[in-house]
Amino acid sequence: MSAPLLVLTDFTPAADDALQYAAALAAQLQMPLVLLHVNRDSIFDPETFTGRVPHRTEGEIAVALDERLRHLTVPTIPAMTAGRSTAAILEVVEQHRPALVVLGKPNVEDLPDELVTTTSLDLLRATQYPLLVVPMGTLPQRPQSIVIAADGAQFRLAAPAAAVAPLLQALQAHLTVVHVAEPEDDDSCMGALSMVRQSGLLGNLAENAVHTRGARNLDVAKGIEHAAQAVHADLLVLIARRHNILGRLFHRSITAHFIRHSRLPVLALPTAG
Structure with missing residues (x-):
């Protein structure tokens, strides 16, 4: 089974x-x-x-x-x-x-x-x-538009989390990698997309099967929210870095914020380190 x-x-x-x-x-x-x-x-x-x-x-x-x-x-x-x-x-x-x-x-x-x-x-x-x-109140249907929030830093998924890659592909949803930059910085998603690909999360999906969206905002959570709304996302994927999870700052982390406040389902993927 x-x-x-x-x-x-x-x-x-x-x-x-x-x-x-x-x-x-x-x-x-x-x-x-x-x-x-x-x-x-x-x-x-x-x-x-x-x-x-x-x-x-x-x-x-x-x-x-x-x-x-x-x-x-x-x-x-x-x-x-x-x-x-x-x-x-x-x-x-x-x-x-x-x-x-x-x-x-x-x-x-x-x-x-x-x-x-x-x-x-x-x-x-x-x-x-x-x-x-x-x-509560989420409709029981498979997601049609999935946003993967990435900050452009390298990460390695924990082994159980890495197994999610084929599930994301099997859902056959519209995939968008979102990167939020400060207003004065470049909001290009190429670095973030590269890190997500290197992690194996996108599996063998073709380049044209994954979309990107950059956003400029001093508040990273608000930037992610606005980008998710723009692509009509119905599932948000977050990289839960271990140093944030285990440290005192976890209570102010992006992952914790969305778990507490998001109106979308949130899939948190722990990293290995």
């Missing part, structure tokens, strides 16, 4: 939207799903921040998983584990070695960033597997 998409669920609307989105991807990519619930706390529920976490028995969890499996048209394995959320998830990740880890994002815009300590950011610190964060 091919590597699955591992979908995390806490049975909230955000998690259900992520499951439907993952099912649409799995159907296009001809991949199975693993649907995982951690019996401790809500993976991405805003109630996590208040300490009010719903408690469910194993029987109630089994019923909730079965309800969701009944509506899926792709092969799906239910999974349940217990323990601290991140540690428990990592054990299942090592067991299944998924192509992607997928989870939903509720609307937390009303909460200050300092209070939003989410499972997605914890997972990026702890694992090298690619992480797909799906905002």
